[in-house]
Amino acid sequence: MTTNRLRYELFDPFHDRHIQHVTDLFRGYLHEEFERTGRDADGFPVAPYLRTLLVYAANVPVALCAADPRHKAVELLYVRPEVRRLGLGRHILTWVRGQCPGQLRVKPPVTPACAALAASLGIPVAEVTDDERKQRQATSRRFEQLIAERCRHRKARPPAGKPCRICLQNYVDAMPDRIVGQQVAAMRMVAALPV
Ligand SMILES: [Zn+2]
Numbered sequence: 001m002t003t004n005r006l007r008y009e010l011f012d013p014f015h016d017r018h019i020q021h022v023t024d025l026f027r028g029y030l031h032e033e034f035e036r037t038g039r040d041a042d043g044f045p046v047a048p049y050l051r052t053l054l055v056y057a058a059n060v061p062v063a064l065c066a067a068d069p070r071h072k073a074v075e076l077l078y079v080r081p082e083v084r085r086l087g088l089g090r091h092i093l094t095w096v097r098g099q100c101p102g103q104l105r106v107k108p109p110v111t112p113a114c115a116a117l118a119a120s121l122g123i124p125v126a127e128v129t130d131d132e133r134k135q136r137q138a139t140s141r142r143f144e145q146l147i148a149e150r151c152r153h154r155k156a157r158p159p160a161g162k163p164c165r166i167c168l169q170n171y172v173d174a175m176p177d178r179i180v181g182q183q184v185a186a187m188r189m190v191a192a193l194p195v
Pocket of ligand 1: 151152153164165166167168
């Protein structure tokens with residue numbers, strides 16, 4: 001694959017094929033982040049405040065990039081493993097930077113590869129404020145408490161303080177459809193607002 005065979009499409013919440021592609025890519029992202037960190041990952045692939053780019057190589061969806069134009073921030077960048085190391089991430093971030101005049105930033109959490117790529121392009125990773133960090137920790141704690149209360153995998157209990165892997169895996173399997181479904185509904189509602 002070379003980057004000159006790529007096709008970019010802007011996510012359309014009324015386009016069923018786009019919805020399927022975003023859901024599949026987001027599931028890949030959540031699975032990889034779960035394997036990497038043992039936790040659930042932040043960031044939405046689509047939302048009313050985001051513009052999301054779908055990247056196709058020979059008609060196969062291979063990457064997505066969700067950017068928040070108002071805050072000039074990349075919310076989520078995901079490139080499928082089989083097309084990594086071909087400069088695709090660099091190509092996408094350069095394109096997004098061209099669409100967002102001013103200083104673009106990348107929102108954490110970022111993978112080590114994404115951090116290195118952003119640094120090489122001179123794109124800073126956004127600072128996490130104390131409030132954001134506290135809010136994120138509180139959300140994580142609530143989520144892990146909920147898992148601990150509902151978990152029935154007694155034999156698979158992880159070490160103290162860690163969420164159950166099976167429950168977390170089930171969550172990662174189920175959430176992409178729900179999150180994308182909710183955000184698409186919100187986007188359609190916004191599109192239908194009388195102006
Ligand atoms: Zn469990």
